[in-house]
Amino acid sequence: MASEADRNPRHHTQQMQTRLQEMMDHLRADIEKVDEPQLEAMFETAAEVLGGLKKAFSDYEQKNESAWRD
Incomplete structure (x- = not known):
């Protein structure tokens, strides 16, 4: 069974x-x-290029882009 941390997207x-x-x-x-x-x-x-990917993960985490907002 997945732990709480495993279920946390930010993790x-x-x-x-x-x-x-x-x-x-x-x-x-x-x-x-x-x-x-x-x-x-x-x-x-x-x-x-990897820096761009890193930024994309950060943007997802911070919901900085409209695509990542609910």
């Missing part, structure tokens, strides 16, 4: 935001480790 949105931020941080840290401009650009682009 899940917070977890996803944390994981997305961890991935963004990892990608940006790896930019310093490679010496290929195209790969550096790919890592930065991926981090920016």
Whole structure:
């Protein structure tokens, strides 16, 4: 049976935001480790895309967009 936390949407949105931020941080840290401009650009682009997803989870949580309102 699912716990109270498992049923709470905010619990899940917070977890996803944390994981997305961890991935963004990892990608940006790896930019310093490679010496290929195209790969550096790919890592930065991926981090920016994940940032957009993170914002979407935050917007859902805060009901900032009309699509997320009841």
